[in-house]
């Protein structure tokens with residue numbers, strides 16, 4: 036997956052593309068793999084880096100969504116559990132099972148949550164990971180040694196799955212390219228081109244060199260998440276907004292706050308939400324919040340109240356109460372929720388929505404990472420009928436992802452590369468495999484692999500999405516940034532101006548991840 040080759044494909048295209056997808060997050064990348072694997076000539080344009088927006092800021096769960104059961108969204112949970120099964124099977128190096136424990140403080144609640152989780156298992160059917168079990172007070176204390184245990188009655192353990200969101204995005208992009216798709220990061224759609232009232236293409240701009248391209252397309256699919264209305268307005272300027280952007284924030288803490296291999300689900304916080312505390316890359320990921328916001332940004336700033344809220348709730352459950360000084364990284368993302376009037380954000384459905392405009396623009400919005408495959412399948416079904424392109428059956432439930440490796444385990448620090456982990460080790464076997472960081476794992480060989488094979492263009496691509504350093508320890512990531520830049524420059528041959536700009540831009544972006 037080399038960017039210059041991908042760009043050449045748009046420069047030399049003689050025929051219109053069957054499908055042009057705008058947006059390289061979960062939805063767009065999923066649609067690119069679906070479209071290309073059905074044999075359609077597919078192009079995806081992403082204005083920044085793949086998964087730079089919401090798709091890198093998730094709780095990293097592949098789950099049915101226990102809490103949606105309470106809202107009565109049985110169909111959504113059923114669908115998501117089915118998708119969880121495909122995700123555990125097709126990219127096994129990126130998705131693994133994880134046990135969650137709900138600590139319970141009254142017998143009535145134990146019964147209530149127990150019944151709910153047994154229903155959850157039943158909905159999963161054959162795709163159930165393991166059965167829910169009731170835990171005694173003593174067993175709960177053993178499995179969660181850092182849990183405050185006064186008034187504890189017992190616990191309930193159930194199973195879901197955890198994944199690495201940006202690595203799944205890169206694997207999807209590479210899988211799509213392997214099926215013949217063209218995917219380009221740092222290429223914005225500036226406007227939509229119409230002929231006799233029908234959409235027939237887009238105007239794209241390469242954000243690296245400023246070059247513009249008129250791109251002909253049979254169908255255009257808008258998969259821009261919270262930016263969806265921007266694209267819809269290019270088509271119909273007077274359109275009403277249907278997106279309610281809701282901000283969710285996570286904090287990352289040292290693992291010492293919760294030892295053991297189990298995540299905690301706090302089933303009811305003061306505002307009626309749930310809160311997760313999850314082991315992640317040898318750290319602890321805690322979140323999330325639900326805040327309505329007005330402005331839209333791929334990298335939103337966490338609010339002080341969100342941090343206070345997370346620290347307060349988790350502090351009520353842990354023996355050692357974390358403070359702001361303990362936060363290693365903090366990050367926020369925007370949910371592209373599709374609203375009905377008067378909905379509270381936590382009640383807005385996580386179902387996806389699809390709208391086809393009069394001129395043929397298809398907008399796919401909402402949903403979850405977990406259901407991206409089904410969303411893509413539905414979208415490409417509609418694309419085929421709207422665009423009058425050949426009808427082919429969806430194959431993605433059976434497609435093994437790029438890097439597929441079912442034997443690699445999480446103990447291998449390169450497990451997220453699957454079968455390519457061996458190739459990475461041999462790029463430079465003398466010094467290329469020593470980690471540049473103490474608090475996370477990032478080697479020179481990973482940086483070179485990111486540049487050569489995964490279209491990493493900018494410093495932040497390496498530090499936030501090809502690796503997860505920025506999400507794991509923001510301060511240390513800023514410290515190693517000059518060394519990473521040097522490796523990038525030796526590979527890419529950039530000048531001092533590039534170095535200065537990258538370091539400046541990265542520092543500005545990274546400061547949002549640091550707790551002041």
Ligand SMILES: Cc1cc2nc3c(=O)[nH]c(=O)nc-3n(C[C@H](O)[C@H](O)[C@H](O)COP(=O)(O)OP(=O)(O)OC[C@H]3O[C@@H](n4cnc5c(N)ncnc54)[C@H](O)[C@@H]3O)c2cc1C
Nearest residue numbers: 058060061062082088090093094096224260283403404405
């Ligand atoms: C806090 C939080 C926690 C979550 N946790 C989970 C979870 O644990 N499990 C789960 O299943 N789901 C989770 N989700 C939901 C999931 O992350 C989202 O549903 C999903 O990532 C949305 O992907 P998307 O592709 O629709 O949007 P995005 O990821 O936002 O992608 C849209 C892309 O479009 C690009 N774009 C915009 N305008 C243009 C343009 N003009 N030209 C080209 N490109 C453009 C943007 O740069 C962006 O990259 C969570 C969401 C949030 C916010």
